[in-house]
Amino acid sequence: xxxxxxxxxxxxxxxxxxxPTAEPMARFDCxxxxxxxxxxxxxxxxxxxxxxxxxxxxxxxxxxxxxxNATLTDVPTPCLSCISxxxxxxxxxxxxxxxxxxxxxxxxxxALTGKGTFTCVIYPLTSTQEVGKxxxxxxxxxxxxxxxxxKGNWSICQ
Numbered sequence: 001x002x003x004x005x006x007x008x009x010x011x012x013x014x015x016x017x018x019x020p021t022a023e024p025m026a027r028f029d030c031x032x033x034x035x036x037x038x039x040x041x042x043x044x045x046x047x048x049x050x051x052x053x054x055x056x057x058x059x060x061x062x063x064x065x066x067x068x069n070a071t072l073t074d075v076p077t078p079c080l081s082c083i084s085x086x087x088x089x090x091x092x093x094x095x096x097x098x099x100x101x102x103x104x105x106x107x108x109x110x111a112l113t114g115k116g117t118f119t120c121v122i123y124p125l126t127s128t129q130e131v132g133k134x135x136x137x138x139x140x141x142x143x144x145x146x147x148x149x150x151k152g153n154w155s156i157c158q
Contacts, residue, residue, distance in 0.1 A: 032155035033059035035068060039138040039150040041083065041114060042074040049073050052089060056134070056154050066091040068134070070103055070120075083109045087120055101125065101156070107138065114141040114148060122156055132156030 037054020050072035058065045070089020077084045085107050090099035102123045109116015115138065122132035136152015 028157045030155065030157040031058060031065065032153065033057045033062070033065065035134055035136060035150070035152045035154045037068065037150060038147045039140050040072070040147040041138075041140045042072055042085065050085075050140075052087065052150065054150060056091065064094075066093055066100065068103070072107065075106075081111050083107070083111045083114075083116060087118060089120075091122065099125070101131070103134065105134070109138065111142065113139075114144070115139045118150070118152070122154075124158075131158050 042050040052070040054068040056066040087105040091101040105120030107118035138150040140148025
């Protein structure tokens, strides 16, 4: 009986000592930072698509992490002063086979100013599991002869 009690109390002490320091079963590698680049809105509903050419940087160092390239497709809306559409693109780190991730999202804004917001979800190439997002603002004034710009923030956790 004494041996059983000693074994039980030793087991409890070991669990208390090692339990809180145990490694979690899943570890996530998360990266994030600012995003910026060129934003060219579509020329009009059904006429031609627009595009995004940008860069995602790591925080806090501001070093290159991914090239962000996407197509902007206008989605008609009953609001004549609104712009709305979808975003479909990729992220590529420039090493190995490309691309590294797929990006899908949407944008909304004002047709009068060419300014608005966008939100994208990031997926691995072989899965529908969301691993990150990109959110931000864009500005591409109407009748401008130069492409607009976007800025935002991104994060990916795998």
